[in-house]
Structures are given as structure tokens and as C-alpha cells.
Amino acid sequence: MSRYPRLQSLQEISEVMKRYYVQRSIMARLRPVAYVTSGAPVEILEAMGILTLYPENYGALCGAQGAAVGLCQVSESAGYPADLCSYARSHLGAAMSPKQAPLHGLPRPDLLVCCTNICGTVLKWYEALAEVYRVPLFVLDVPFQRTTPPEPHIVAYVSEQLHELIAWLQAHTGRRLKQERLRQTLQYAREAVSLWQEILAFGQHRPSPINAPDLFVAMAPIVTLRGTRKAVECYRHLKAELEERVARGIGAVPGERYRLLWDNIAIWYRLYRFFRPFMDAGACFVADTYTNAWTVALEVDEPFTGMALAYTGVFINLDLSTRLQTIMKLARRFQVDGVVMHANRSCKPFSITQYEVREALRAELGLPVLILEADMTDSRLYNDGAIQERIAAFLESL
Amino acid sequence: MHRRRTPLGFLTAYVPEELFHAAGFEPVFIFHAPEEYGKGRAHLPGFVCWVVMSALDQALAGALDRLGALALAKTCDATQGLADLWRRNVPQIPLFHFGMPSRLEGPAVKAYLMAELRDLRDRVEAFTGCPIAEHALWDSIAYYNRLRATVRAAYARVAEYAPSAFYAALRDLLRSHRPALPGPSPLPNAPRLILVGPALGDPVLFEVVEQVGARIVGDLFDLGERYFEADAAENGDPLEAIAERLGALTPTPTKYHAAHSRAARLLEMVRERNADGVIFARQKFCEPHGFDYVRLACALDRAGVPHLMLELEQASQAGQLRTRVEAFVEMIRGV
Ligand code: SF4
Ligand code: SF4
Numbered sequence: 212m213s214r215y216p217r218l219q220s221l222q223e224i225s226e227v228m229k230r231y232y233v234q235r236s237i238m239a240r241l242r243p244v245a246y247v248t249s250g251a252p253v254e255i256l257e258a259m260g261i262l263t264l265y266p267e268n269y270g271a272l273c274g275a276q277g278a279a280v281g282l283c284q285v286s287e288s289a290g291y292p293a294d295l296c297s298y299a300r301s302h303l304g305a306a307m308s309p310k311q312a313p314l315h316g317l318p319r320p321d322l323l324v325c326c327t328n329i330c331g332t333v334l335k336w337y338e339a340l341a342e343v344y345r346v347p348l349f350v351l352d353v354p355f356q357r358t359t360p361p362e363p364h365i366v367a368y369v370s371e372q373l374h375e376l377i378a379w380l381q382a383h384t385g386r387r388l389k390q391e392r393l394r395q396t397l398q399y400a401r402e403a404v405s406l407w408q409e410i411l412a413f414g415q416h417r418p419s420p421i422n423a424p425d426l427f428v429a430m431a432p433i434v435t436l437r438g439t440r441k442a443v444e445c446y447r448h449l450k451a452e453l454e455e456r457v458a459r460g461i462g463a464v465p466g467e468r469y470r471l472l473w474d475n476i477a478i479w480y481r482l483y484r485f486f487r488p489f490m491d492a493g494a495c496f497v498a499d500t501y502t503n504a505w506t507v508a509l510e511v512d513e514p515f516t517g518m519a520l521a522y523t524g525v526f527i528n529l530d531l532s533t534r535l536q537t538i539m540k541l542a543r544r545f546q547v548d549g550v551v552m553h554a555n556r557s558c559k560p561f562s563i564t565q566y567e568v569r570e571a572l573r574a575e576l577g578l579p580v581l582i583l584e585a586d587m588t589d590s591r592l593y594n595d596g597a598i599q600e601r602i603a604a605f606l607e608s609l
Numbered sequence: 610m611h612r613r614r615t616p617l618g619f620l621t622a623y624v625p626e627e628l629f630h631a632a633g634f635e636p637v638f639i640f641h642a643p644e645e646y647g648k649g650r651a652h653l654p655g656f657v658c659w660v661v662m663s664a665l666d667q668a669l670a671g672a673l674d675r676l677g678a679l680a681l682a683k684t685c686d687a688t689q690g691l692a693d694l695w696r697r698n699v700p701q702i703p704l705f706h707f708g709m710p711s712r713l714e715g716p717a718v719k720a721y722l723m724a725e726l727r728d729l730r731d732r733v734e735a736f737t738g739c740p741i742a743e744h745a746l747w748d749s750i751a752y753y754n755r756l757r758a759t760v761r762a763a764y765a766r767v768a769e770y771a772p773s774a775f776y777a778a779l780r781d782l783l784r785s786h787r788p789a790l791p792g793p794s795p796l797p798n799a800p801r802l803i804l805v806g807p808a809l810g811d812p813v814l815f816e817v818v819e820q821v822g823a824r825i826v827g828d829l830f831d832l833g834e835r836y837f838e839a840d841a842a843e844n845g846d847p848l849e850a851i852a853e854r855l856g857a858l859t860p861t862p863t864k865y866h867a868a869h870s871r872a873a874r875l876l877e878m879v880r881e882r883n884a885d886g887v888i889f890a891r892q893k894f895c896e897p898h899g900f901d902y903v904r905l906a907c908a909l910d911r912a913g914v915p916h917l918m919l920e921l922e923q924a925s926q927a928g929q930l931r932t933r934v935e936a937f938v939e940m941i942r943g944v
Contacts, residue, residue, distance in 0.1 A: 289903060290902060290903040290906055290918070291899065291900070291903055292891070292893075292899040292902070292920070294656065294893060294894050294899070295896055295899045295900065296896065299900075327711045327712075330686050331684075331685050331686045331689075331711065331863055331896065331897060332686065332896050332900075334711060334863070334865055335862065335896065335897060335899075335900030335901065336900065338865070338900070338904065339900060339903065339904065342904065342907075348867070350711070350712050350865045352710050352711045352712040352718075352865075354683065354708040354710065354721075354725075355683055355689060355706070355708060357706060357708070362728065364720075364721060364724035364725065364728065365708070365721075367720070367721070367724075368710075368717050368718075368720070368721035368724075371716070371717035371720075372715070372717050375715060375716060375717060530693060530696075531693035531694070531696070531697065532696075532697075554654050554656075556654075556656045559656070559657065559686045559687055559690065559894075559896065560686040560689065560690065562654055562656075563653065563654065563657060563686070563687065563690030563691075563693075563694075564690055564693050564694060565654065566651065566652050566653065566654070567652065567693070567694060567697060567698075584654070584655075584656075
């Protein structure tokens with residue numbers, strides 16, 4: 212990797228994440244622990260001093276450490292079909308067999324909070340967890356956002372459930388939600404989100420100081436530490452480093468020749484290796500739809516309506532034409548020369564409309580689009596030979 | 610009902626059929642077809658269940674052009690994605706999306722469900738240009754209650770029928786509203802099975818059960834017995850009656866209701882019907898039933914009830930299914 216200078220702040224973020232897991236497992240003895248989905252309104256739990264852990268992030272970690280396949284096999288032998296989301300299969304495998312899992316699995320949860328704004332899979336996954344751990348489950352049901360902004364009865368439904376969630380958390384933990392703490396947490400979350408937006412915007416520079424795989428590493432705090440000061444600090448440092456790169460004209464991919472857009476979740480077991488042929492050809496992924504999902508701004512003044520709107524409006528919960536507009540806007544704003552889409556067998560909601568998006572990108576922007584079928588953590592589904600060939604042909608065509 | 614009704618296709622097990630019926634439509638379920646027109650695969654990745662793939666394939670091939678509209682309730686991610694694709698690619702058949710909640714209990718659910726039903730009613734009225742009269746809603750509710758009573762009566766004797774004829778009649782009913790059950794053909798001492806799965810659209814499954822000499826004594830298909838389990842009240846507010854019925858049904862795996870568990874319902878059925886075993890017939894790539902299988906299978910294991918998991922896909926071969934079902938039935942018979 213010597214040709215490709217690493218960002219120092221990514222090292223810092225990796226350290227923060229290592230400490231995060233260690234600290235949470237120590238603090239788990241003192242404070243209630245909740246597992247939450249990546250689209251859950253974590254600010255509420257954070258403000259109540261409840262420790263949150265993200266099985267999805269853990270799934271990604273298992274993928275990155277090459278542990279996912281073994282854990283998936285554990286769940287498969289318990290009966291889970293091999294075509295289900297591999298985050299769920301990895302994490303359930305770790306829950307059933309913590310000894311063979313990275314970090315010996317996550318600390319046991321006291322509570323489960325599942326928000327359906329990202330997919331229906333999490334509902335089934337959390338139901339399974341509620342049985343494995345015999346702990347209470349709260350399902351925050353977020354309807355599909357058909358129109359932008361969403362219809363008032365959808366906002367009212369989500370907002371009322373947020374109140375219900377607070378009462379439920381209070382009843383189960385004896386902790387109260389102090390409005391002041393909530394404001395502070397929302398403030399941090401807002402700050403982290405706006406820093407994250409700025410960081411993503413750096414991809415607009417030529418050359419771009421940041422490449423998608425860097426963002427996949429950098430995104431961990433916006434997911435897991437949203438609403439904390441730590442996330443804000445990490446992103447201030449990263450932002451400063453990117454500013455410096457821009458000032459000195461340093462690109463993430465030296466000699467940047469092509470600018471590409473990435474769609475879907477990362478391929479965790481090949482995080483940098485996957486991108487190597489692109490980098491060698493001078494192609495930098497200056498934007499992506501995955502890390503962009505955490506850029507929905509939070510309204511602090513009307514916290515409940517604000518949270519209801521933000522959590523209903525997550526990228527993956529939007530109707531296709533709105534998502535298409537977002538993708539088109541990214542493509543234009545970041546002046547990309549082509550698009551690579553990961554047809555991720557695990558994540559049906561993210562992948563099911565990709566052919567449609569490809570057609571629109573070709574027709575409306577005349578962009579070349581490459582769709583590669585793989586899986587975000589289950590490396591058994593990765594056909595290296597075929598993928599390398601198709602990447603080479605795609606790069607040739609640029 | 611003198612004027613001819615416009616057929617309205619529907620998908621998923623939570624569409625308020627009564628509402629569409631009252632607006633002058635004839636709701637007909639769109640089953641996946643065994644044959645392929647070769648149109649769907651250009652629009653969907655290969656890792657999507659055949660139920661969704663086939664619906665789009667049929668629509669793109671023009672095989673559904675007789676439909677005046679399509680209705681689809683929020684259930685799984687695959688059908689949600691289908692709704693998006695439908696809007697862009699099948700403009701000749703307008704789509705009504707009904708945001709059925711994923712949670713069926715809790716203080717906020719009822720108000721939301723009612724608001725969503727009212728919203729749907731407004732959208733349907735705007736489309737037909739004609740308000741839905743309250744008496745029309747009541748007529749349709751009564752009509753569906755009668756239809757369901759017929760189906761429940763048939764289910765009460767399901768064990769006496771040859772499985773493929775019974776389920777063919779049920780599919781016809783969901784397509785044409787005409788209950789046409791053939792005569793029963795009892796088979797004493799046949800192994801008694803309960804089937805669980807997403808869809809009824811795989812005749813091969815019922816043929817195989819029949820070929821090995823077993824009988825079906827109940828099911829937990831999304832559009833099977835559970836779909837006819839509860840009626841809508843015939844007094845009060847009609848939309849509320851529809852909402853309460855949707856919430857009262859044994860949930861499909863895409864819905865959450867802590868106190869209304871599918872496992873408990875399945876065990877109860879096994880006991881009531883004296884079932885010898887359970888066959889899961891999951892569509893390949895179906896997430897909700899894939900996860901649900903493990904929960905139900907564990908409950909069956911604890912109760913000592915044998916079960917078998919089959920995976921269905923477009924090209925499900927009777928031969929392969931038969932070998933497995935035969936072995937299962939022999940195990941039950943103790944040979
Ligand atoms: S299906 Fe997709 S959104 Fe849902 S948990 Fe899996 S990867 Fe995440
Ligand atoms: S088979 Fe499963 S995935 Fe397919 S439409 Fe039915 S519930 Fe959805």
C-alpha cells in the first residue's frame with residue numbers, strides 16, 4: 212500500500228473503535244446495554260446513559276476480520292438458510308457460539324431496540340435475538356416513505372412511538388430522559404452529521420483527498436458513536452487532515468484519472484484489496500451511496516418531529532425516484548466518470564432496484580455502469596477471477 | 610352488483626380487499642407462474658424470490674394487462690422493491706401501495722392504520738373519480754365475510770380432500786371469488802401434515818404430498834388458512850372493522866406482535882388437528898420465512914413434532930421434492 216498514503220485520522224478512528232468495543236464490554240457490567248439497529252434513534256438511548264451496541268457493525272467487523280464465514284456456518288447449522296443477510300447470520304452465529312467469535316461476541320444485551328427503517332430483516336433478526344437472550348424487544352416501526360416529505364400520519368406514528376420508546380426504556384432501566392441531555396446529545400449528533408457531510412463533500416475536489424474505502428473505515432463513529440463528543444472529535448481531525456491534503460494537492464489516489472461512484476455496502480473482507488485494481492488504474496471512488504446514508508440532518512428545536520423525519524427519511528427507506536435523484540445529484544456534483552454497483556446478495560432492499568438505477572444512469576447521464584455480484588461479508592460468494600476480469604474490462608472502457 | 614367489475618390485481622397478504630371491492634374492483638390475487646416470459650430478469654437481480662420475479666415478469670410481458678390496477682401492502686423488502694420497479698416499468702397498471710404497519714400491537718398502531726386506510730380510500734376515490742359510499746363498504750364487508758365463511762367451512766374438512774384439488778380450488782377462489790370445491794376423497798390412516806410457507810402458488814408441492822399418500826390437515830401459508838381466520842365486524846365504522854380484522858389475523862412473518870406468536874399458533878394447530886408432522890415450503894431467497902423457520906422449527910423440536918424444510922424455486926422439480934417428502938412421510942409412518 213506504500214503508493215497510497217493512508218490518512219492518519221483513520222488510524223485514530225480504528226483505535227477509537229477498538230477502545231469502543233473494549234470499553235463497552237467493561238461498562239456493560241455497570242450500565243444497561245441495548246442492541247440497536249443502524250437506523251435506530253440512538254440519541255434517546257445515549258441521552259439516557261444506556262450503552263448501545265450495533266450488531267450490524269459487529270457483522271461488518273466479522274467480515275473485515277475474515278471470521279464471518281465460520282460464524283455464518285454456525286447459524287446455518289442451526290437452520291438459518293444460507294441466502295439470508297450475512298450480518299444477521301454472522302452475528303447470530305457469534306451469539307450462539309461466542310468462543311469462536313471476534314472479541315468473544317458482543318456483551319450480552321439487556322434490551323433490544325429494532326427500527327424497521329432499513330429493512331424487514333432486522334425485525335426477524337431481533338426477534339431471534341430476543342429468544343436467544345430472553346430479553347425485552349422494542350420494535351420501532353417506520354413506514355416506507357412514499358412521498359417527500361412523508362405524509363403527516365406517518366410522522367405522527369413514528370413520533371408517537373418515540374415517546375413510547377422512552378417510556379419503555381424508563382420502565383426497563385429505571386433511567387429517566389432529561390430534556391437537557393437529549394438536547395445536548397442531539398446537538399452532538401447534529402454536529403457529527405454536519406461534519407460527516409463536509410467530509411463526504413471533499414470528494415468533489417480534484418484530485419479527491421479521500422477514496423470510498425477510506426470512508427468505509429471512517430464511517431464507524433457516525434454509526435456507533437452518533438450523539439457523543441468522541442464522534443465529533445474524530446471527524447474534526449479527519450476534516451482537518453483532508454483540508455491539508457487539498458491545500459497540498461494530495462489525492463487519495465495519486466495521479467487521479469477517473470472519478471467513480473460506488474453503490475451499496477462495502478465488501479468488508481476485501482476492503483482495500485478490492486479497490487486495488489481501480490487505484491492502480493488511477494480510479495478514485497469520490498462518492499458512494501452507502502456512507503451517504505448517515506447524512507440526514509437532525510432538527511434540535513422540535514426533537515420528536517425532527518427525529519421522526521430524520522429516521523423516516525433514511526436513504527434506504529425512500530421511494531426509488533427520490534433515491535435516483537440523490538444518486539444523480541451525487542454523480543453530477545462529484546463529476547464522476549462511471550459507477551460501480553455492488554449487487555449485494557445479503558441486502559435485498561439495497562440491491563433490488565440496482566438494474567433500474569443503472570438504466571437511469573446510462574440513459575440520463577450517459578455513464579458506464581458496472582454491476583458486480585458479491586456479498587458484504589460472506590466471502591464464499593466472491594468469485595475473484597470473474598470479478599477481476601470484469602473490473603479490467605470496465606476500466607478499459609473508461 | 611350489476612355492472613362489471615374491473616379486476617384489481619393484488620400481492621401480499623394484507624391488502625384490504627373489501628375497500629377495493631366497494632370501489633367497484635374485483636380483487637384477484639396474482640400468483641407466481643411456473644413459466645417464465647423472460648422479461649423480469651433484466652430488471653431484478655437473481656437473488657430475489659420467484660414470487661416477486663414472476664409477478665414482474667408477467668406484468669412486463671403484458672400478461673396482466675387486463676388489470677385495472679394493482680394493490681400491494683407493505684410486507685417484505687422484496688415486494689417493497691417490486692412496488693418501486695412496478696411504478697417505473699408497468700405504467701399501464703397503476704399501483705396502490707398500502708402501508709400496512711410492521712407492528713401489530715402498541716398504542717400508536719391503531720391510529721396509524723386507520724389514517725393509512727383513510728389515505729388509501731382517498732387515493733382510490735381520486736383514481737375512480739367516485740366516492741365509496743358507506744353502504745357499499747358494508748356490502749363488500751358482508752360479501753367477504755360470506756366468502757371467508759365458505760373457506761373456513763372447507764378448511765374444517767381439509768383432511769378429507771385430495772391436497773392438490775383443495776389448494777387448486779383455493780387458488781381459484783382468490784382469483785375468481787368462485788368457491789368450487791370438488792368432492793372429498795378421504796384417505797383413512799394417511800399421515801397428517803401441516804404446511805407452512807409464503808405462497809400457495811406451487812401446485813407441485815401439493816401434488817407431491819398427494820403422491821406420497823399424505824393429507825394436509827391445516828396450513829400456515831400467508832394466504833392460506835390464516836387469511837380467512839377472522840371476519841370484519843358488520844357494525845360500527847367500516848374502515849375500523851377492516852383494520853381490526855387485519856390486526857387480528859395470525860401474523861405473517863413480516864409482522865411483529867409479541868403476544869400473538871406464530872409458534873404458539875402452529876403448535877396449537879398440531880394438537881387440534883392431530884398432525885403427524887410439519888413441512889416448511891420456503892421460497893428460496895425469502896428472508897421473512899427463512900428466519901421464521903428457525904423459530905418455528907425450535908418450537909416443534911421442543912414439542913417433539915417432526916418437520917421438514919423444502920426450498921421452492923421457479924424450477925422446483927417434482928422428482929427432488931418427492932424424494933424428500935417421501936422419506937419424511939416414511940419416517941412418520943415409522944417404516
Ligand atoms: S438486509 Fe441490508 S439493511 Fe438489513 S441488516 Fe442486512 S445489510 Fe443491513
Ligand atoms: S416469498 Fe418471501 S420474499 Fe418473496 S414475496 Fe413472499 S414473503 Fe416476500
